[in-house]
Amino acid sequence: MPFFTPPSAQPSTTSLSPPNSNSNTPTPISLSPNNTSQSQPTNNNNNTSHVPISPPHHSHTNLNSTNIPIQPPTTTTNPPTNIPSIIEKPAAATSLPNSLPGSHSMVTRSKKGIFKPKKLYTVSKFPLPITIEPSCPSKAIKIAEWKSAMSDEFNALLSNNTWSLVPPHSSQNVIGCKWVFRIKRNPDGSVARYKARLVAKGFHQQPGIDYTDTFSPVIKPQTIKLVICIALHHNWSLSHMDVNNAFLNGTISETIYMSQPYGFVHPQYPNHVCKLHKSLYGLKQAPRAWFQALQKFLLDYGFQNAKSDTSLFVYVQANIIAYFLVYVDDILLTGNDPIFLSQFQQDLSTRFSLKNLGTPSHFLGVEFVPTNNGIFLSQQHYIRDLLESTNMHDSKPVSTPMSTSCSLVAPTDAPICDVTAYRKIIGSLQYLSLTRPDISFSVNRLSQHLATPTSLHLQAAKRVLRYLKGTITQGLHLTRDKSFNLTAFCDADWAGDRTDYKSTAAYIIYFGPNPISWSSKKQRTVAKSSTEAEYRTIASTTQEIIWLQQLLTELHCPLQQKPTLYSDNLGATYLCANPVFHSRMKHLAIDYHFVRDLVQADKLQVLHIPTGSQLADLLTKPLSSSRHSLLTSKIGVVDPSTILRGRVEDKII
Incomplete structure (x- = not known):
């Protein structure tokens, strides 16, 4: 408690004085157990030396109790060297000037030398557990x-x-x-x-x-x-x-x-x-x-x-x-x-x-689990570590990675969240999308806000983690098949981004019954129509198909038939096969001729598919729980307990 100094007193000479006589010389107080006299605080402005003050002693007080060090307030005069430095409990009585009206005695204790222990030094006294990776x-x-x-x-x-x-x-x-x-x-x-x-x-x-x-x-x-x-x-x-x-x-x-x-x-x-x-x-x-x-x-x-x-x-x-x-x-x-x-x-x-590790069980963080008809690829341990590091291991699971009503447009004055933590989560989710195409669209949308993420974007990222918690055992099941064919599904969400009205393009490509390549990406330019957006998606999917064909050729595994590409847009499908070219499509000349030449050379087949059977729809926008669950199982992301899938042709409803 701070000492109160009256206007007439000097702040630097305020002192605590023991009981004294008429003499102006302070008298040391004996700390002997035989001393049972009681002392009353008085005010004497002439005293400038600080003397330890003995508290009142009673006959029933334990005079052998633990001693407590006490330091009087700092002044310009040093205390005498012959004065003892410790006193028994209770603490010393601090006297207030009794010249003030309503003044009274108050028991206080100096806080000097009393502090909370620093945990940094306390922890370092113990040996570092060998299960923790040291930092130095x-x-x-x-x-x-x-x-x-x-x-x-x-x-x-x-x-x-x-x-x-x-x-x-x-x-x-x-x-x-x-x-x-x-x-x-x-x-x-x-x-x-x-x-x-x-x-x-x-x-x-x-x-x-x-x-x-x-x-x-x-x-x-x-x-x-x-x-x-x-x-x-x-x-x-x-x-x-x-x-x-x-x-x-x-x-x-x-x-x-x-x-x-x-x-x-x-x-x-x-x-x-x-x-x-x-x-x-x-x-x-x-x-x-x-x-x-x-x-x-x-x-x-x-x-x-x-x-x-x-x-x-x-x-x-x-x-x-x-x-x-x-x-x-x-x-x-x-x-x-x-x-x-x-x-x-x-x-x-x-x-x-x-180091010869034999048959792979883990490769680049992906778990290889042999099955009767193939290999099951998953990242269960990686997901568990991610949930632990983000403190989401006890979160409540959800059925979809992104809500259908989710809007990632934050107010202009919204505060920015922890950028490092947000980027760490998105980077981990991008790596998880290597075996989980069902989160590709959500990861793509969240990756567009890495520069200035807000709490709104962080909550959306945590929802993806909650979805992964509920589907932690799911993965890709690559099965043994006799056919060497490439089948692709592509789709576009026209003007799906409400901030710049650009479209989201997506595709998923199968080798036999197994998904091997997928992508969900926002187009670089604004499409004037849904046909334009879909046609640009067909062109980008065709580029990936050509690269896979070249790769298969170098692997000495030629395709048994020409690749097939499915699109749910009739206008884009007709443009691939028919020489329809007018002023509204002039700016698509390069993409137009690139796809059309392959179709005319009989190196690519573009077919129409109903929207309800479009598998790439999962990678273009948020879907309802039932629709998302249906397409997730059809594209090949399954639980190991339900590894029963048919051919790609059977996926078309």
């Missing part, structure tokens, strides 16, 4: 599991001749490095191993000096699903391999200097820097250098690099055919000759350090 190496190096992982990584770098120590020089651009820790888990969630990786701080690199080209390709999701379908068709086995420290196998041509890693500084040369000879994680050119090293080995072995997908390599010799797919350091291998595949894996492991 100083904590990780104190734990045996993480220290062993750091030593393994460091020894691997030394054995690979990744760098050599050189004296520092002022002209060197020395980049930093850091340790990154990850826990590798088994499919059931248990800890498989502890991984520590030394990463260079590539953001310190200077363009044109430390690096030039940085692009490195990865395998496309459509190619992965297409190769799986071909392997199922021929009853081929799939092999999953992982390259250990893949980026360390690349060779760099630039001269790069890096500081020594924490915890492994050379005791004899602590000030030296590392001159890199091999690529390292974190360098901007590291992915490109690794891919070039792998590409050179495969081409020398006899593989051919596919032009339709640069990360696909095809081996065709005599009666042997093999497919090699690579996504950074994850490899998927299949073919018709098990002896050749086994020999190739041995030769590959001789050149690079590999």
